[in-house]
Amino acid sequence: DTGVSQDPRHKITKRGQNVTFRCDPISEHNRLYWYRQTLGQGPEFLTYFQNEAQLEKSRLLSDRFSAERPKGSFSTLEIQRTEQGDSAMYLCASSLQDRNSPLHFGNGTRLTVT
Amino acid sequence: DAKTTQPNSMESNEEEPVHLPCNHSTISGTDYIHWYRQLPSQGPEYVIHGLTSNVNNRMASLAIAEDRKSSTLILHRATLRDAAVYYCILRDRQGLDSNYQLIWGAGTKLIIKP
Numbered sequence: 001d002t003g004v005s006q007d008p009r010h011k012i013t014k015r016g017q018n019v020t021f022r023c024d025p026i027s028e029h030n031r032l033y034w035y036r037q038t039l040g041q042g043p044e045f046l047t048y049f050q051n052e053a054q055l056e057k058s059r060l061l062s063d064r065f066s067a068e069r070p071k072g073s074f075s076t077l078e079i080q081r082t083e084q085g086d087s088a089m090y091l092c093a094s095s096l097q098d099r100n101s102p103l104h105f106g107n108g109t110r111l112t113v114t
Numbered sequence: 115d116a117k118t119t120q121p122n123s124m125e126s127n128e129e130e131p132v133h134l135p136c137n138h139s140t141i142s143g144t145d146y147i148h149w150y151r152q153l154p155s156q157g158p159e160y161v162i163h164g165l166t167s168n169v170n171n172r173m174a175s176l177a178i179a180e181d182r183k184s185s186t187l188i189l190h191r192a193t194l195r196d197a198a199v200y201y202c203i204l205r206d207r208q209g210l211d212s213n214y215q216l217i218w219g220a221g222t223k224l225i226i227k228p
Contacts, residue, residue, distance in 0.1 A: 004157070042201055042218025043158065091157050100146055100205060103216070105157030 002026065004106035006092050012112045013082055020078045021109045025094030032075050033103065034067055035091040036060065043091055049075060050097070082113045117141070118202045123223040132189040134222055136202030139183045145204040147178060149187050152221070153198045161187065163205070197226045 005024045013019050025032050030051050035043035046065070047057045051072035061067075064082075069075040079086055089110050093103040119137045126132040138147065148163040162169055162176045164185070169176040175188040189196055201221040 040220065042220055043216075044218070045216060093157070100163065102148075102160035102163070103150075103158075105159070107155070107157050 004092055004094055004104050006090075006106035006109050008109055009107065010110045010112075012114065015084060015113055016081055018078065018080045019082060019111065020076055021090055021092075021111075023075045023077070023092030023094075023106060025074070025092070026104055027073075028096070029094035029104070030072065030097050031095045031101075032069055033093040033095075034075070034077050035093065037089040037091055037108070038087075046077075079111075082111075084113045087111055087113045117145075117204050117217055118219055120200070120202055120219060120222045122220065123225065125225045125227060126192050127227050128194060129191055132192045132196070132224065134187040134189075134200050134202075134224065135184065136186070137184050138202070138204055141182050141204060142206070144206050146206075147176065147182075147185050148203050148205050148216075149174070149176065150201045150203070151196075151198040152201070153195075158201065161200070192224075192226050194226050194228065197224055199223050 004026060007022045011019055033048040034046040036046055037043045045058050046061050047067050049069040052069050064080045067077045089108040091105055091108045093105040095101040095103050117138055117140060146163050146165050149161040150158040151161050152158045162171050162174050164176045164178055177186045199221040201218055203216050203218055
């Protein structure tokens with residue numbers, strides 16, 4: 001069971017720099033989700049893909065954020081011109097297409113912007 | 115805003131049953147009730163879900179009130195490894211776009227005392 005993997009686990013960057021995170025979902029899952037989580041709060045939805053199509057984006061996803069899933073397999077989340085308020089845990093999840101299929105989460109990438 | 119409300123924290127003794135409550139008074143007829151838990155430094159993990167009838171699996175039981183406005187996650191014999199934040203969320207089985215946002219509250223932090 002390879003599960004959902006995310007890379008890197010931790011990222012420290014200076015304000016204004018760009019960062020990119022990678023998510024490898026469970027191979028047979030065609031849905032992929034990105035969430036953001038701050039300390040003491042539940043995950044906040046950012047965006048999701050069905051195969052390579054990005055079907056929904058949250059209002060939280062400003063113009064500085066972009067996500068891709070070029071071949072319907074792995075996904076990347078890029079944050080440009082990082083701000084201190086971007087510091088959070090970024091979680092990726094995947095699921096089967098069945099609407100009630102459970103989400104399988106990775107262990108996240110913790111971003112610290114100094 | 116989260117569609118569910120849960121106590122901020124609960125304590126239980128090891129090897130005793132734990133009942134975690136969740137209120138969802140605005141639940142619609144098409145909403146499934148899902149539970150996830152998040153161990154420290156990990157992504158959320160699916161626990162169980164149900165619609166109307168009580169459900170059991172290897173991890174837990176889910177008891178759903180007759181009017182569906184509340185539910186209870188039951189851990190039959192808590193261990194130290196069950197110490198986590200437990201989230202109760204609603205998923206629309208019709209699969210409307212907003213379904214994938216899975217609005218999460220802050221969850222219940224379960225503390226297990228040895």
